[in-house]
Amino acid sequence: xxxxxxxxxxxxxxxxxxxxxxxxxxxxxxxxxxxxxxxxxxxxxxxxxxxxxxxxxxxxxxxxxxxxxxxxxxxxxxxxxxxxxxxxxxxxxxxxxxxxxxxxxxxxxxxxxxxxxxxxxxxxxxxxxxxxxxxxxxxxxxxxxxxxxxxxxxxxxxxxxxxxxxxxxxxxxxxxxxxxxxxxxxxxxxxxxxxxxxxxxxxxxxxxxxxxxxxxxxxxxxxxxxxxxxxxxxxxxxxxxxxxxxxxxxxxxxxxxxxxxxxxxxxxxxxxxxxxxxxxxxxxxxxxxxxxxxxx
Amino acid sequence: xxxxxxxxxxxxxxxxxxxxxxxxxxxxxxxxxxxxxxxxxxxxxxxxxxxxxxxxxxxxxxxxxxxxxxxxxxxxxxxxxxxxxxxxxxxxxxxxxxxxxxxxxxxxxxxxxxxxxxxxxxxxxxxxxxxxxxxxxxxxxxxxxxxxxxxxxxxxxxxxxxxxxxxxxxxxxxxxxxxxxxxxxxxxxxxxxxxxxxxxxxxxxxxxxxxxxxxxxxxxxxxxxxxxxxxxxxxxxxxxxxxxxxxxxxxxxxxxxxxxxxxxxxxxxxxxxxxxxxxxxxxxxxxxxxxxxxxxxxxxxxxxxxxxxxxxxxxxxxxxxxxxxxxxxxxxxxxxxxxxxxxxxxxxxxxxxxxxxxxxxxxxxxxxxxxxxx
Numbered sequence: 119x120x121x122x123x124x125x126x127x128x129x130x131x132x133x134x135x136x137x138x139x140x141x142x143x144x145x146x147x148x149x150x151x152x153x154x155x156x157x158x159x160x161x162x163x164x165x166x167x168x169x170x171x172x173x174x175x176x177x178x179x180x181x182x183x184x185x186x187x188x189x190x191x192x193x194x195x196x197x198x199x200x201x202x203x204x205x206x207x208x209x210x211x212x213x214x215x216x217x218x219x220x221x222x223x224x225x226x227x228x229x230x231x232x233x234x235x236x237x238x239x240x241x242x243x244x245x246x247x248x249x250x251x252x253x254x255x256x257x258x259x260x261x262x263x264x265x266x267x268x269x270x271x272x273x274x275x276x277x278x279x280x281x282x283x284x285x286x287x288x289x290x291x292x293x294x295x296x297x298x299x300x301x302x303x304x305x306x307x308x309x310x311x312x313x314x315x316x317x318x319x320x321x322x323x324x325x326x327x328x329x330x331x332x333x334x335x336x337x338x339x340x341x342x343x344x345x346x347x348x349x350x351x352x353x354x355x356x357x358x359x360x361x362x363x364x365x366x367x368x369x370x371x372x373x374x375x376x377x378x379x380x381x382x383x384x385x386x387x388x389x390x391x392x393x394x395x396x397x398x399x400x401x402x403x404x405x406x407x408x409x410x411x412x413x414x
Numbered sequence: 415x416x417x418x419x420x421x422x423x424x425x426x427x428x429x430x431x432x433x434x435x436x437x438x439x440x441x442x443x444x445x446x447x448x449x450x451x452x453x454x455x456x457x458x459x460x461x462x463x464x465x466x467x468x469x470x471x472x473x474x475x476x477x478x479x480x481x482x483x484x485x486x487x488x489x490x491x492x493x494x495x496x497x498x499x500x501x502x503x504x505x506x507x508x509x510x511x512x513x514x515x516x517x518x519x520x521x522x523x524x525x526x527x528x529x530x531x532x533x534x535x536x537x538x539x540x541x542x543x544x545x546x547x548x549x550x551x552x553x554x555x556x557x558x559x560x561x562x563x564x565x566x567x568x569x570x571x572x573x574x575x576x577x578x579x580x581x582x583x584x585x586x587x588x589x590x591x592x593x594x595x596x597x598x599x600x601x602x603x604x605x606x607x608x609x610x611x612x613x614x615x616x617x618x619x620x621x622x623x624x625x626x627x628x629x630x631x632x633x634x635x636x637x638x639x640x641x642x643x644x645x646x647x648x649x650x651x652x653x654x655x656x657x658x659x660x661x662x663x664x665x666x667x668x669x670x671x672x673x674x675x676x677x678x679x680x681x682x683x684x685x686x687x688x689x690x691x692x693x694x695x696x697x698x699x700x701x702x703x704x705x706x707x708x709x710x711x712x713x714x715x716x717x718x719x720x721x722x723x724x725x726x727x728x729x730x731x732x733x734x735x736x737x738x739x740x741x742x743x744x745x746x747x748x749x750x751x752x753x754x755x756x757x758x759x760x761x762x763x764x765x766x767x768x769x770x771x772x773x774x775x776x777x778x779x780x781x782x783x784x785x786x787x788x
Contacts, residue, residue, distance in 0.1 A: 308511065308513065310509050310510075310511050310513040311513050311515060313478075313480055313500070313507075313509070313513065314507070314509055314513035314514075314515075315515075315526070316479075316499075316500045316501050317478055317479075317500050317501070317505075317506055317507045317575075318501075318506065318526050318527030318530060318574070318575075318578065319501045319502075319527050319530030319531060319578070320501055320530055321501055324530070328526075329515060332517045333516065333517055335517075412560075
């Protein structure tokens with residue numbers, strides 16, 4: 119009985135906070151937009167009993183999903199989000215791997231401090247940190263002031279409100295999620311494996327490719343998913359740092375909800391986004407599972 | 415013995431494969447290797463023996479190329495190897511932790527070094543199969559290191575380090591992680607493989623029994639210096655110092671003063687009221703000079719009646735350590751000194767002659783012990 123309760127707690131939690139809200143969103147996606155509060159029809163009216171329920175069901179349809187395929191804005195936004203998420207993940211990996219490697223190779227007594235420094239930005243609100251990038255990247259911002267005073271450029275660079283600014287923001291924000299799993303994989307790496315590789319004829323560089331990289335593979339995969347998954351639906355960074363040309367599904371979603379007040383279409387967008395995300399999440403879970411098996 | 419004894423170190427014309435010339439290695443203030451000169455010959459099974467921190471691992475890592483000497487030179491077949499990086503040396507190492515690549519199968523681990531040499535695919539296959547046969551691992555080729563036992567992992571590590579035909583194979587505590595029975599079996603296997611391949615082996619160990627079993631010569635080290643290099647029997651029977659005598663096996667050490675000399679025999683006064691010990695010195699001792707008399711317990715006989723022997727001491731049995739095949743008696747003499755005597759238990763325990771508190775005689779011949787200056 120006690121075991122059952124223990125298992126039940128997370129399931130009830132997931133049911134109440136994930137499945138129920140999802141069903142509500144899904145239901146709205148099947149509704150029609152209306153000038154009302156809430157801004158969609160039908161709404162479930164239980165006072166009319168069973169007849170009311172069947173009438174309610176008959177009014178639900180997949181119109182909004184069909185609409186998503188008809189207007190090319192949506193699939194373009196999905197594709198563009200996918201592209202931005204993939205590029206950002208690769209950039210974060212390129213920046214994060216050397217940092218994680220350096221941390222894992224640092225003297226033991228430094229590691230805790232370095233780890234602390236990586237986590238430190240979390241102490242400040244995410245929103246404030248993204249805003250401060252606006253101050254850095256804008257035309258009169260610190261970056262342009264610095265580069266101009268050094269004489270490296272004569273005209274200020276236009277970075278803010280471009281995709282470049284979005285990439286900078288994403289890499290900056292999600293870097294710790296990339297560094298931490300790679301660091302934890304590299305920290306476990308036995309130094310004598312690299313010596314053995316060298317002893318058997320590898321140069322330092324080939325030893326890195328043949329031993330270090332494969333042995334940190336699980337960390338790379340975990341870190342990439344931890345960056346890719348939230349980036350795909352990212353809204354704050356593209357809307358604050360990106361320009362009108364930055365097309366991301368998170369932004370489209372926001373506009374449908376709050377500018378157009380078209381909750382049903384917005385919900386359909388959200389449902390599709392969720393379905394797209396389920397694939398990498400399942401892959402991520404499988405990777406974690408494999409890692410546990412390999413360690414066990 | 416019909417076979418010619420293998421002893422290139424006694425041949426003044428033999429060229430050593432490894433020559434350490436006044437090698438010193440310092441880490442900051444700490445001197446790990448202190449002005450060390452030593453020769454190792456081809457096809458030798460050379461053991462570096464010493465307590466932890468004596469510098470034996472540093473010595474090995476200098477051979478592998480992971481450390482460079484602070485002073486002095488190391489020659490491999492007459493070539494100074496200091497500027498040669500580890501990946502370019504014809505020296506391979508078997509690591510204490512085995513350092514098997516966990517993401518590669520047994521087969522790929524063994525092939526790892528061969529692939530780096532750009533060997534043809536067929537040759538790699540042949541060589542890996544040969545190594546798998548040599549180490550009896552044929553059926554485990556496709557397994558990953560975490561799917562095989564500790565003993566099998568040890569053999570994979572050995573196969574991998576031997577695959578490239580190294581001129582010199584370094585083994586860092588190769589059997590340290592195995593349990594005692596497996597370790598003893600593996601020692602003979604190692605000797606067998608060394609003989610089959612004809613490779614020069616240098617083994618680092620802190621286990622004196624292991625060193626004695628496998629090695630053609632043993633170097634006993636302490637504080638970065640080599641105290642004695644000799645064959646296992648010479649190390650055991652004629653140690654050059656009390657340190658070596660004490661480190662290898664069990665020993666009774668008695669300190670005394672040289673008194674009189676009669677032909678080649680030397681008498682040693684060592685305790686009030688005890689007869690002087692008569693021994694056969696191999697070096698010159700002046701009158702009154704301090705002498706350390708070292709005698710192995712198994713060379714001390716124990717009897718109830720006073721025996722006819724060059725040295726006989728009376729005492730009382732304090733303790734008996736029964737080890738199955740042998741028993742060690744701790745005998746306390748009148749002056750309080752304790753001498754260990756060992757007898758083989760070639761009779762059943764119930765027929766044992768001596769027990770606690772028995773008064774017994776200890777005796778040994780005048781050639782049984784070694785007389786040491788230090």
